[in-house]
Amino acid sequence: MSDLHDMEMRAVYAATLNELMDENPNVMCVEADLSKASGTNPAVVDAHPENFVNAGVAEANMIGVGAGLAVEGKIPFCASFSCFASRRVYDQVYLSVAYANTNVKIVGTGTGITQGPNGGTHMDFQDMALMRVMPNLHVYSPCDVYELRVMMRHMAANVQPTYMQLVRPKVAKVFDETYSFDPEKAVVVREGSDVTLVATGYMTAFAKAAAEELATEGVSVELLHYPSVKPFDIATLVTSAEKTGGVVTVENQNIIGGLGGAVCEVLSENCPTQVKRLGIPDRFGEVATEDYLFDKHGFGPAHIVAACRELAGK
Amino acid sequence: MSNEFNRADAARMAAEWRYIITDMICRAGSGHIGGALSLVEIMHTLYYRSMTVDPANPKWEKRDRLVLSKGHAAPVLYVALAYKGFFPANLLGTMNANGTTLPSHADARTVPGIDVTTGSLGQGLSVACGMARAAQSKREKHTVFCIIGDGESNEGQNWEAAMFAAHNKLDNIVAITDYNKLQIDGFTDDILSLEPLTDKWRAFGWEVFEADGHDWDDVYTKIEAAKAVRGKPAMIIAHTIKAKGCSVVENTAGSHNVKVGDQAAYDLYMGALELETMDLPY
Incomplete structure (x- = not known):
């Protein structure tokens, strides 16, 4: 996949599934009538029809089918909009996946404000928090x-x-082909000394741009990217907080229970530090553009810059 | 295996199972006696006549699978597995004790021979669908059995799975409804009627059989017929009696989960069984 750089996230999701299926026939793509939105239809449907299962608009059954496939040694990637892949199927995930310890990969697409046109009914700000307590x-x-x-x-x-979580469109690049993933490790994207900025998922690219802008003003931001909020890399956060003395978190989620919640839990027990959480302040979504929602809820690029500046004391 | 079947031996074993199940639940202080006792003949037929399993190799790839979706009936499955030799029978006396490997609901994580962890109703048939779909893609020939409750059939997820199984022509699924006509709050007809139940499953594209769930020949014949169905999944509506064999609570909603707080209650339940006494394996 040499042309990765210019692809939509969902196109990379589908291409990677095809790549995995080429290597291992046990990898399965399971959908609930949103395969076009996930990017797997026609990409995976055409390349690996035997490995594709469509459960229809029946997400609870999709998770159960995924669990059954996993019981038999398959490796199912079960995708739907994050609102359906989390809150709608919470008990199915709890019992048939987490408690039963079945090797199911649940993919929540279009999370947070990236659901823009679908509005408040579909806009999901709590999937990270819900899944983190499982x-x-x-x-x-x-x-x-x-x-x-x-x-x-x-x-x-x-x-x-x-x-x-999986956002679907093209996104700015933070890493390159040399990147390697370890769920136990956060990534120090940029070293700094004045303030720690912690981001995950969709917001990390915005955080990186904010840190770069602040550098031109003489504010030294240490940017930590958490690809995994569970497991959560405690040491990297604590080391950084001890150095900078102030932490800003930013996430495409409710500030309760997600990344910001995890950071506060860790710091309050290990290194009490002032924290400013940016994200959705415990509200529902609505049909709107990203810029509108960034401004309304206060977690866009300008808000990240302002919060970092304030906690850096500059 | 069927020609080895001896009705008197089976009846004797069924009486023992009912004695042990009731004793296990009484020792634990409470438990789901009704839905366990209604399944004794069905569970015996599965493990002693219809299913191919290897107790020495519980994960044997070619074995038949069983999903006990009504996971609260776990005691009858635990007894069947212990009798078959999947684990030492003396473990049966530990059900629900602190630190036990035999919890009240069927647990594949800790019990050899259990294929799927269940307990939250409505999920097992979906899991069975996934297992059957995996077998289909691997061209494996085993059968995936799934037992659901009648009260459990209120859960909408069953009907999602029903559509999925028929659409995908999962003829390697044999499902059994333990139709004892009772759920926690009362008779199914009074709480949320399932009727016409056979028509429902037929309309969803399943081959449907009805059986007397306590008649050895009828249960066996219908299971074998269901296994032979091709091109679609099969459902056996098994007419059963809740708490069958424990006369003081037979056919009562209260038998769903009994509390056994003292010796008098223990004597009441144990004294209502066909078997007066037996040497317990624990």
């Missing part, structure tokens, strides 16, 4: 195409129930 479930959120590909390769190679 024992025996890893929770990932890749920030770009390079990370997505190696993250999926890691998921296919490891027996571990997992939930992964």
Whole structure:
């Protein structure tokens, strides 16, 4: 996949599934009538029809079917909009995947404000929080195409129930072909000394741009990217917070329970530090553009810059 | 295996199972006696006549699978597995004790021979569909059995799975409804009627059989007929009696989960069984 750089995230999702299926016939693509939105139809349907299962508009059954496939040694990637892949199937994920310890990979697509045109009914700000409190479930959120590909390769190679967020469009690049993924490790994207900025998934590219802008003003931002919020790399956060003394978190989620919640839990027990959480302040979504939602809820590029500046004391 | 079947031996074993199930639940202080006792003949027929399994190799690829979707009936499955030799029978006495490997609901993580962890109703048939779909893609010939409850059939996920199994022509699924006509709050006809149940499953594209769930020949014949169905999944509506064989609670909603708080209650339930006494394996 040499042309990765210019592909949509969902196109990389489908291409990586095809790549994995070429290597291992046990990898399965399971959908619930949103395969075109996930990018797997026609890409995976055409290349690997035997490995493609469509459950129809029946997400609970999709998760159960995924669990049954996994019981028999298959490696199912079960995708739907994140609202349906998390809150709608919470008990199915709890019992048939996490508790039963079945090797199911659940993919929540179009998470957070990236559901724009579908509005508040579909806009999901709590899938990370919901899934993070589920024992025996890893929770990932890749920030770009390079990370997505190696993250999926890691998921296919490891027996571990997992939930992964996936935004669908093209996104800015944070990494390159040399990137490697370890769920136990956060990535220090940029070293700094004045303030720690913690991001995950869709927001990491925005955070990187904010850190670069702040550098030109003389504010030194240490940017930590958390591709996995569970497991959560405690050491990297604590080391950085001890150095900078202030932490800003930014996520495409409710500020309760997700990345910001995880950061506060870790710091309050290990290194009490002032934290400013940016994200959705416990509200529902609505039909709107990303810029509108960034401004309304206060977690866009300008808000990240302002929050970092404030906590850096500059 | 069928020609080895001896009705008197089977009846004797069924009586023992009912004695052990009731004792296990009484020792634990509470439990789902009704839905376990209604399945004794069905579970015996599966493990002693219709299913191919290897107790020495519980994960044997060619074995038939069983999903006990009504996971609260786990005691009858635990007894069947212990009798077949999947694990030492003395473990049966530990059900629900602190640290036990035999919890109240069927647990594949800790019990050899259990294929799927269940307990939250409505999920097992979906899991069976996934297992059957995997077997289909691997060209494997085993059968995936799935037992669902009648109260459990209220859950909409069953009907999602019903559509999925028929659409995908999963003829390697044999499902059994334990139709004892009772759920926790009362008779199914009073709470949320399932009727016409056979018509429902037929309309969903399944081959449907009805059986007397306590008649050895009828249960066996219908299971074998269901296994032979090609091109679509098969459902056996098994007419059963909740808490069958424990006369003081037979055919009562209260038997769904009994509380056994003292010796008098223990004596009441144990004294209502066909078998007066036996040497317990624990």
